[in-house]
Amino acid sequence: MPTESVPTSTPPMRKVTLADIHDARNILKPLMPASPLIHNAWLSEAYGCQVHLKLENMLPIGSFKIRGATVRIARLTEAERAAGVIAASAGNHAQGVAWGARKQGVDAVIYMPKNAPLMKIENTRALGARVVLEGDTYDDAYAAAREVETSSGRTFIPAFEDPDVISGQGTCGLELLEQLPDADMIIGSIGGGGLMSGLGIVYHELSPRTRLIGCQSSGAPSMVRSFREGKAISLETAQTFADGIAVKKARESMREILSKTMHEMLEADDDEIAQAVLTLLEKSKVVSEGAGAVPLAVLEQLRPRIQGKKVVLIVSGGNIDVNVLSRIIDRGMTRTGRRLRVNVLLSDRPGSLARLTDLIAKKGGNILQAIHDRNEPSTTIDLTEVALTLETRGREHSEELIEALRQHVIRLELGH
Numbered sequence: 001m002p003t004e005s006v007p008t009s010t011p012p013m014r015k016v017t018l019a020d021i022h023d024a025r026n027i028l029k030p031l032m033p034a035s036p037l038i039h040n041a042w043l044s045e046a047y048g049c050q051v052h053l054k055l056e057n058m059l060p061i062g063s064f065k066i067r068g069a070t071v072r073i074a075r076l077t078e079a080e081r082a083a084g085v086i087a088a089s090a091g092n093h094a095q096g097v098a099w100g101a102r103k104q105g106v107d108a109v110i111y112m113p114k115n116a117p118l119m120k121i122e123n124t125r126a127l128g129a130r131v132v133l134e135g136d137t138y139d140d141a142y143a144a145a146r147e148v149e150t151s152s153g154r155t156f157i158p159a160f161e162d163p164d165v166i167s168g169q170g171t172c173g174l175e176l177l178e179q180l181p182d183a184d185m186i187i188g189s190i191g192g193g194g195l196m197s198g199l200g201i202v203y204h205e206l207s208p209r210t211r212l213i214g215c216q217s218s219g220a221p222s223m224v225r226s227f228r229e230g231k232a233i234s235l236e237t238a239q240t241f242a243d244g245i246a247v248k249k250a251r252e253s254m255r256e257i258l259s260k261t262m263h264e265m266l267e268a269d270d271d272e273i274a275q276a277v278l279t280l281l282e283k284s285k286v287v288s289e290g291a292g293a294v295p296l297a298v299l300e301q302l303r304p305r306i307q308g309k310k311v312v313l314i315v316s317g318g319n320i321d322v323n324v325l326s327r328i329i330d331r332g333m334t335r336t337g338r339r340l341r342v343n344v345l346l347s348d349r350p351g352s353l354a355r356l357t358d359l360i361a362k363k364g365g366n367i368l369q370a371i372h373d374r375n376e377p378s379t380t381i382d383l384t385e386v387a388l389t390l391e392t393r394g395r396e397h398s399e400e401l402i403e404a405l406r407q408h409v410i411r412l413e414l415g416h
Contacts, residue, residue, distance in 0.1 A: 013253040014163045018205045021170035021198060024071045028171055031070060031103055035059050035172070037179040037312070042283040047299060049306040052180060053284060056172065057292055057318025061099050061123070063092035063244075064172060064195050064316050065159075070100030071168030072157050081106050086154040088112070088145040090138045091120040092244055092317055093159040098127035109154065111145035113138055117321050160192030161251050170198025176312060177202065183210050185306060187295035188314035190214040190223045190265070191245035193254035195316060200261025211263045215298045217242045217290070218267040226250040227258060227265045241270055241324060242290030244317055268297035271335075277325070278332035280315065289320040337395030339368070341388070341415030344405060348384040356386065359408055365401050366391040383410065 036055045043051035056064040073085060084107035087097040094110045101108035108129040112121055113136060125131050134144040149156045158165055172195065176183065186203070188196045196214045203210050216224045220238035232252040240246050258265075268276070276293035280286045295313040299306075333339035346352045353372060360367060369389040392398045406412050 068165030160194030173202030244291030
């Protein structure tokens with residue numbers, strides 16, 4: 001899986017100050033509106049607190065990455081602007097660089113791995129950047145971009161480990177302070193750490209009472225482990241569908257900022273993250289990618305501590321592949337008992353299938369798919385098999401439907 005790691009040879013990073021972030025806000029204000037903060041009544045009732053969603057997925061490229069990339073490009077010298085910029089990314093950072101470069105009249109080249117999502121490749125091209133597909137992984141694309149940087153004179157725009165990029169991401173925190181000055185807790189996902197580092201600097205200075213919690217997928221917990229162990233660590237693998245935070249190598253400079261500003265870090269597994277994506281879609285009408293849903297995925301772990309509190313979940317991005325989203329919806333509905341798969345054996349006589357569908361309708365089930373196979377080798381000549389995918393109201397309704405079908409058919413087997 002592509003990850004947005006950085007080499008160990010990078011020089012020490014300049015300290016980011018609150019003044020840097022205020023300057024970044026001045027750069028971004030004329031270019032884009034603040035992302036909205038909305039209160040969600042359903043989540044608030046479910047968790048016994050006031051849940052607010054900071055919708056970074058509503059920014060022009062559907063991700064917070066637009067902030068840091070745009071600020072970094074804005075702070076180029078005239079000579080650097082003339083030479084253009086270069087970056088490497090598997091997704092959101094590519095679009096952020098492309099958008100920021102187009103807005104400011106700077107030529108951009110983005111190296112992306114050949115297996116990057118087609119949607120993100122095409123979106124980056126549509127924003128005016130020249131896309132070069134190089135290698136099978138992000139690391140391949142990164143190495144190629146850094147090599148061309150040296151020979152072309154273009155300025156490399158990092159994904160997170162850069163003071164200008166962090167300053168740009170920190171503007172999310174300044175917006176939040178204006179939108180909800182008395183937030184008790186803010187939860188945001190961490191990949192390389194740019195977003196929560198910038199936000200942490202803001203809140204450490206201006207609202208130290210607010211509890212800040214970072215979160216990652218348990219399949220790629222490089223920064224969570226680094227935070228707990230007090231040193232930057234590197235994972236052998238980063239296995240998660242939340243590709244925006246699938247970072248194997250934690251950077252020490254980022255860990256140092258987070259160790260001073262984050263109060264806690266938590267993990268959620270991919271099943272929990274997928275369920276959070278589905279919940280945001282159903283209960284908030286918000287489309288989130290995996291990385292953007294992790295704050296909701298960890299919220300259950302915090303339930304005893306958030307009663308009556310004002311909690312902000314940062315939905316950091318919404319660029320999810322539609323095929324992945326379709327699988328999440330399907331698995332989520334199956335897990336909650338609202339989608340039922342059964343294989344039934346019927347007598348192969350006229351009207352048998354009609355009577356079966358009539359029974360399902362009378363019991364309130366909705367047939368999503370029916371595959372009628374009269375040539376199944378395991379059945380006799382007078383029998384037929386039907387594979388059904390049904391939509392139900394939940395587990396109890398599914399059990400009622402299964403029992404009714406058992407009384408009607410010769411054999412019933414539950415599908416997967």
